[in-house]
Structures are given as C-alpha cells and as structure tokens.
Amino acid sequence: MLQSINEFNRMSQRRRQFIKESLLASLAVSMGSNIVYGKNIPLGMDLIGLKEGEEFGFPGKSNLLTVLNDRPINMETPAHLLKDVQTPNDLFFVRNNGLPPKNIDPSKWVLSVSGESVSKKKSYSLSDLKSKFEQVSYNLTLECGGNGRKEFNPPAKGNQWGTGAVGCVKWTGIRLKDLLADVGVKSNAVYLGYYGADTHLSGAADKDPISRGVPIEKAMEDESMIAWAMNDKDLPLLNGYPLRLVFGGYPASCSGKWLQKIVLRDRVHDGQKMQGTAYRVPCAPVAPGAKVQDEDMCIIESMPVKSLITYPKTGATIQQGQRLPLSGQAWTSGLEIVKVEYSIDFGMHWRMANVSSSLNRYAWQQFSTEIQFPEPGYYEVWARATDSNGDTQPMLLPGWNPKGYLNNACHRIAVKVE
Ligand SMILES: Nc1nc2c(c(=O)[nH]1)N[C@H]1C(S)=C(S)[C@@H](COP(=O)(O)O)O[C@H]1N2
Ligand SMILES: [Mo]
Numbered sequence: 001m002l003q004s005i006n007e008f009n010r011m012s013q014r015r016r017q018f019i020k021e022s023l024l025a026s027l028a029v030s031m032g033s034n035i036v037y038g039k040n041i042p043l044g045m046d047l048i049g050l051k052e053g054e055e056f057g058f059p060g061k062s063n064l065l066t067v068l069n070d071r072p073i074n075m076e077t078p079a080h081l082l083k084d085v086q087t088p089n090d091l092f093f094v095r096n097n098g099l100p101p102k103n104i105d106p107s108k109w110v111l112s113v114s115g116e117s118v119s120k121k122k123s124y125s126l127s128d129l130k131s132k133f134e135q136v137s138y139n140l141t142l143e144c145g146g147n148g149r150k151e152f153n154p155p156a157k158g159n160q161w162g163t164g165a166v167g168c169v170k171w172t173g174i175r176l177k178d179l180l181a182d183v184g185v186k187s188n189a190v191y192l193g194y195y196g197a198d199t200h201l202s203g204a205a206d207k208d209p210i211s212r213g214v215p216i217e218k219a220m221e222d223e224s225m226i227a228w229a230m231n232d233k234d235l236p237l238l239n240g241y242p243l244r245l246v247f248g249g250y251p252a253s254c255s256g257k258w259l260q261k262i263v264l265r266d267r268v269h270d271g272q273k274m275q276g277t278a279y280r281v282p283c284a285p286v287a288p289g290a291k292v293q294d295e296d297m298c299i300i301e302s303m304p305v306k307s308l309i310t311y312p313k314t315g316a317t318i319q320q321g322q323r324l325p326l327s328g329q330a331w332t333s334g335l336e337i338v339k340v341e342y343s344i345d346f347g348m349h350w351r352m353a354n355v356s357s358s359l360n361r362y363a364w365q366q367f368s369t370e371i372q373f374p375e376p377g378y379y380e381v382w383a384r385a386t387d388s389n390g391d392t393q394p395m396l397l398p399g400w401n402p403k404g405y406l407n408n409a410c411h412r413i414a415v416k417v418e
Contacts (some may be wrong), residue, residue: 156403228258
C-alpha cells in the first residue's frame with residue numbers, strides 16, 4: 001500500500017502530506033475506526049492491526065481467541081479464559097465449515113420442517129417460534145468432536161485444535177421436541193438432519209458446507225433445543241445468528257448453526273459430513289495410522305468425560321511454602337461428574353479436588369483445590385475427571401482414529417516452585 005521509500009522521498013512535501021492523509025483515510029476505513037495518532041506513524045511502518053486484521057474483523061468475538069484458520073473461520077479459546085460457569089459470548093469458540101451468511105434480516109428468517117417422517121410440513125418465522133412454544137433455558141456444554149486433535153500421532157488433517165474448542169453457555173430458545181410435536185413425527189422416524197444458511201467454500205450453491213444431525217431419541221430429549229440466545233443475548237453471528245440447534249453432550253457438529261431447515265428422516269441422515277471419516281471413528285479400536293474400511297466406521301454420538309485446568313496457566317511460578325490454587329472445568333455427556341483428581345507426580349498419586357454440582361444435565365462443573373508442593377523444582381499438574389458411570393480420562397491419548405476425534409486425555413500444566 002505504501003509507495004517505496006525512495007519514490008516517497010522524491011516527492012514534494014505537500015504531495016507527501018496529501019498522500020499520507022489519503023492513506024490514513026483509507027487505513028481508517030480498513031480498520032473500521034479513526035487512527036487517532038495516525039499522523040505520527042513512522043514512514044514505512046505497517047500497522048499490526050492490518051497484518052493481523054482479523055482481530056478487528058470477527059464481529060462479536062474477542063481478539064483473545066486463537067485463530068486457527070480464517071477461511072473458513074475457526075478459533076479456539078485459550079484454557080485460562082474458560083474459567084466461567086457461563087463462557088462469555090465473545091470468548092465462545094467458532095468452528096465453521098463454510099462461509100457464514102451475510103446481511104441477515106431476522107424478520108424474514110424462516111425455519112422449515114420437512115422430510116419423509118414428518119406428518120405435516122410446516123414453516124415458522126422467528127416470532128412464530130418465540131410466541132407459539134414455551135421458552136426454555138439450559139446451560140449446555142458444546143465441544144467440537146475434533147477438540148484436542150493436534151495431539152494425535154500420526155497427525156490428523158483438519159484444524160489443529162488444542163484444548164479450546166469447548167464452552168458452556170446459557171442457551172435460550174424452545175425445546176426441539178415441542179416443535180416436532182407441532183409437525184407430527186411419524187413412527188418410522190430415525191434421524192433428524194439440519195441445513196444452515198452458510199455456503200460452501202467453493203461458492204457452489206448446490207453444495208452444503210455441512211448437514212448433520214442426531215438420532216431421533218436425542219432430538220426428543222428435554223434439553224435438545226432450538227436456540228436464539230446465548231447468555232441472554234442474541235447469538236453472535238459466527239455462532240449461528242439468528243437461530244441454531246443445540247445438543248449438549250453430542251459432538252458440536254450436530255448443533256446446526258444459521259438453522260433454516262430441519263428434516264425428519266426415515267433413515268440415518270445422509271447430508272454433508274455424515275459419511276467417510278467425517279465425524280466418524282472406527283467402531284472398534286485400531287492401530288495408529290491404520291486404514292479403516294468405510295463399513296467399520298461409526299458415527300460419533302456422546303462425547304467422552306473430560307476436564308480442563310483453567311487456572312493457573314502453564315508457566316506459573318510460586319515460592320516454596322506457598323499453596324497453588326488450582327481450578328477448572330469438568331464435563332461429561334448426560335451424567336454427573338462425581339470426582340476430579342489431580343496429580344503432581346506424573347500420575348503415581350492422585351488427590352481429590354472439590355467439584356461443584358452442575359446447573360443442569362449437560363452443563364459443565366467447576367473443580368478447585370489448593371496444592372502444596374514438597375520441594376522446589378519443576379512439576380506437572382494433571383487433572384482427571386470421573387463421571388457417575390465410573391468413566392474416567394486416560395492419561396495419554398485415547399484410541400487413534402483417522403480424523404483425530406474424541407481426545408479426552410488428561411489436561412496437564414507445568415509449574416515451577418522456587
Ligand atoms: N450451519 C453450520 N452449522 C454448524 C457448523 C457449520 O460449519 N455450519 N459447524 C459445526 C461444528 S463442526 C461445530 S464444532 C459447531 C461449532 O459451534 P460454534 O461455532 O458455535 O462454536 O457448529 C456446528 N454447526
Ligand atoms: Mo466440530
């Protein structure tokens with residue numbers, strides 16, 4: 001954008017001034033705001049905000065999120081920012097498969113319901129949904145099936161999620177089952193599929209970026225929702241404004257964003273990303289790197305028990321004799337977390353942390369404790385949650401699978417005692 005320095009220096013002072021001003025004006029447009037001390041910008045220096053411009057360009061999202069990809073937009077939440085019972089909207093992760101819709105007019109938004117197993121096809125406006133059905137709120141944890149993918153070896157293709165493709169918010173909307181009762185579900189219904197208003201990266205209008213769903217039993221659960229609000233505010237655009245599905249405990253890929261169409265199917269839904277290695281894992285364990293036949297792959301349903309240390313961050317340093325406060329989140333699918341333990345000696349001994357009760361089924365629970373270290377040195381703190389079924393987290397990676405799903409290995413942080 002800047003002329004070369006030599007050329008710039010050859011120009012007259014007045015022309016230089018003019019170019020600088022028009023440059024500033026156009027910079028201000030790209031940044032979306034006036035550059036207050038713009039006239040002091042040294043010649044030839046690039047603005048950080050332009051190089052990492054997305055920091056200003058993701059509406060409703062904090063620039064503290066880690067951007068993994070900007071086409072499609074994928075961003076995760078650093079562990080220490082997931083400390084809240086309800087994740088703030090601007091810190092909630094974003095996982096897009098395509099391009100979000102533009103210029104949404106909520107007053108014109110229509111949700112249609114059709115498919116082989118629907119008794120009566122129907123369409124609803126947002127105000128129909130808000131007025132015809134009972135409004136409900138639930139705290140539901142959403143976790144991308146690929147959260148933790150970056151740890152797998154051999155590596156799995158796809159966004160290299162660390163630990164932050166998860167969050168828990170208060171969702172407000174209606175029960176999916178109330179809407180389904182209104183259209184009538186035939187007895188042959190097997191699956192519910194969704195279609196959103198986002199578009200395929202290629203621009204092709206006849207291709208869906210993603211069209212997944214859930215077994216009909218899951219759709220009928222009390223907490224399975226069509227939501228328009230997160231934490232009492234409109235959904236952020238990137239989280240599916242103005243309407244989305246939310247299924248706690250299932251991989252978040254089931255929770256269709258920008259929801260326009262629901263189909264009740266008399267077979268397993270066959271939309272985009274329901275086949276092959278997408279959101280499927282080997283039905284039985286395989287050796288790392290193995291080739292798995294299509295018929296030996298099973299659709300991921302429940303997400304496994306898991307926990308995350310949100311305080312402190314790796315790198316925390318304390319003085320010998322000080323106690324280290326430790327806290328974090330633990331979640332499981334449909335059950336209660338009954339125990340969170342921690343280890344400071346690479347898993348030889350485990351001690352109990354305190355665990356809060358959950359606000360409702362599928363909401364994550366908070367754990368906390370204080371740790372005493374025996375002597376100065378380097379430590380790793382590991383956390384491990386166990387649910388009411390007795391299921392717990394592996395210390396190392398769980399079963400390898402081609403796309404790196406379902407990594408619920410214990411979260412670890414490094415701490416120094418001086
Ligand atoms: N329409 C639509 N729905 C979607 C997606 C998408 O790309 N398009 N991504 C899915 C996946 S893979 C995940 S993990 C969650 C992410 O939800 P979030 O972006 O609100 O965190 O949305 C799901 N629903
Ligand atoms: Mo996902």
